[in-house]
Amino acid sequence: MKILIIEDEIDLQDVIRTFLEKEKFLVEVAKDYNSGxxxxxxxxxxxxxxxIMLPGGNGMQLLSEMRDLGKDGSVIIVSAKDSVEDKVEGLELGADDYLAKPFHLAELLARVKSVLRRKHQQGVNMLEHKNVRIYPDERRVEVNDMEVQLNRKEYDLLYYFLVRPDKLVQKTSLAEAIWGDNADQADSLDFIYSQVKNLRRKLKENQADIDLQAVYGIGYKLV
Structure with a gap:
């Protein structure tokens, strides 16, 4: 899962980024309004x-611009401003949560997992499709109640498709979601093929009732 940190305090940005990367998130950063x-x-x-307070603009306005663009990613406002008015404004603009500084990283992680659970998992701790189950908080995968060992990218791929069943995903979108925004600068997307191939093999070996179907020249679809 991919997270964007829009924060101008570089030390805090680095601390949050390092912490979330250790929790296996893919993290991108921006330090001002325009880059965000x-x-x-x-x-x-x-x-x-x-x-909220960013060089070049206001986080609330950025949130409004984001929603106007039709972007539906979950948003947690992280701000030193802890007034009721700011919380209400942020939530009314479409924020999913509001966390006042200073905060413990464990609380931040719990808030992130909570909004992602609501967005992708209908609020529950497990995703299930046919005989495959994923427990995102533990990054654990089971097929027919037996645990399957996946590497980080294989797991990320499987999760990405399980929250988008039957949706055709273009290779470029998949590369961006799993490998980060710089993936669109790669000379080729062959690295996706090898990871998908390995994931398909492991699903087949464990008799999963799902597969990733290649759509020639476009991408992949969970079937």
């Missing part, structure tokens, strides 16, 4: 951590 808006406009994120 550019990221939001051009890429999709599962969750955005958004400061």
């Amino acid at each position: 808006l550019e990221k939001v406009a051009n890429y999709d994120y599962d969750c955005i951590l958004l400061d």
Whole structure:
């Protein structure tokens, strides 16, 4: 899952980024209004951590711009401003949560997992499709109640498709979601093929009732 941190305090940005990367999230950063808006406009994120006071603009306005663009990623406002008015404004603009600074990283992680659970998992701790189950908080996969060992990218691929069943996903979108925004600069997308191939093999070996079907020249679809 991919997270964007829009925060101008570089030390805090680095601390949050390092912490979330250790929790196996793919993390991108922006340090001001304009770079944050550019990221939001051009890429999709599962969750955005958004400061209110930013160089070049206001986080609330950025949130409004994001929603006007039709971007539906979850947003947690992270701000030193802890007034009721700011909380109400943020929630009315479409934020999913509001966390006042200073905060414990464990609480931030719990808030991130909570908004992602609501967005992708209907609020429950498990995703299930046919005989395949994923427990995102533990990054654990089971087929027929037996645990299947996947590497990080294989797991991320499977999760991405399970929350988008029957949807055709273009290779470029898949690369961006799993490998980050810089993936669109790669000379080829062959690295996707090898990871998908390995994931398909493991699903087949464990008798999963799902598969990733290649659609020639376009991408993949969970069937």
